[in-house]
Amino acid sequence: MAKKKEIIDVCVKMADEEGFLNLSVKTIADRIGVKPPSLYKHFQGGLDEIKQEIMVYGWNCIDIMIAKSAVGKTREAGLKAMCYALREFAHAHPGVFEAICWHNSYTSELNHEVTKGVIASLYAVLDSLEFDEVRKMHVLRSLRGFVEGFSMLELHGSFGDEISLDESFEYGVNALISGIMKG
Amino acid sequence: MAKKKEIIDVCVKMADEEGFLNLSVKTIADRIGVKPPSLYKHFQGGLDEIKQEIMVYGWNCIDIMIAKSAVGKTREAGLKAMCYALREFAHAHPGVFEAICWHNSYTSELNHEVTKGVIASLYAVLDSLEFDEVRKMHVLRSLRGFVEGFSMLELHGSFGDEISLDESFEYGVNALISGIMKG
C-alpha cells in the first residue's frame, strides 16, 4: 500500500459500507493489510486526521456534483437541481455524508475553508435570482437545512418507509423553492 | 445518589454543557460522585443505555413543548409554532438534541415507539389542514427535515453568524409553510 490518497479511498468505501461510526484504527489497518501503528506514518494526526480527510473528500465531491448539476440552469431549475444533487450524494455516500454532518463541530475552521468551493458553485445559481446578499444567505441556509436534515433523517431510518421518501423529498423541495420564489 | 431518573437529569445537564460526545462512563461517574462500575447497577446496558435514556428524555421533552406551543392554533399558525418550538428545544438542549440526531441510527426500533407521542401532537395540527394522509406525511417529513437540519447546522457552527440566524430561520419557515399551504 502506499500514499494517503489511496488509503482515504479505502476509508471512504469502509465508511459508506460499514458506517462512519465503525471506522477505527484497527478496522482500517486490517482492511489495508497493515498493522495499526503503520497508519501513523501517513496520518500523524491519527484517527482524527483520517476523519477530517474523509470530510474534505466529501465536500470536494459535493462541490463537483453540485456544479455539474446546475450547469446551464438558473433560478428554480438551478436550485432544484442542486438540492437533488446533494441528496444524491448523501445516498451514494452515506458514510461520508455522516462524516460531514458530524465532524463539523470539531473543525469549523477547516470546514469554512473547505465549504468555500461549494458555496461558490451555489452562489452562481443564487446570483441568477437577483436577491440581495442577505436574502441569498437566507435562501442558501434554508436549502442546506432542508436537504441535509431530510437526508440525515432518512439515512438514519427516522422516517419509516411506508410512504415514498422520494415523493416526500420532491414535495418538500417544491414547497420550499416555491415559497422562496414568491416571497 | 439514587435512582435512574436523577442520574439521567445529571447526564442531560452534562450533555448540554459539555457536549454529548464528551459523555463517558468516567465523566458521568465523577460528576455523580461515584466510581465507574457503580453506574452499572442502574444501567446494565452501560453507556449505550444511558445515551438511549437521554434520547428518550429528549423526545418526551419535545413532545411537551410542541404540544404546548400548538395549543389553540391551527393551520399556518400551528405549523409555525411547532417549528419554532422544536428549534427552541434544540437551543435549550443542544446536547440532548445531538443525542436525538445521532443516536437514531442505533435504535430505530425504540425510536419509532418514542416518537409516536410527538407525531400524535403533530397530527392534531396537521389534521386541521385537511390534506390526505400521504400529503400530511410529506408535510411532516419536510418540516422535520428543515427544522432538524437547520438546527443541527447552526449548532455545529456550519452557518457562520455574520447574518442573523433567527432571521434565516424565520425566512425558511415562512417559505416552506407558504409553499405547503399553496401547493
Added chain:
DNA sequence: CATTTTGGCTAACGTAATTAGCCAAAAAGC
C-alpha cells in the same frame, strides 16, 4: 555505491468500558 526517506514492524503505555466478586446499609418480611 552511499545515504536518506519511506513505510512497515513489535513492544509498551494510557485510558476507557466493562465484568467479577465483595460488602455494608437500607428495606421488606416474618
Added chain:
DNA sequence: GCTTTTTGGCTAATTACGTTAGCCAAAATG
C-alpha cells in the same frame, strides 16, 4: 425486633483501542 433480601457502592481485573517509541529493511535519491 430480628432476619433476610435488595440496593448501591467498592476494588481488582479484563479487554480493547488509540497512540508513542524505537527498530529495521527496502526503495528512492544523490
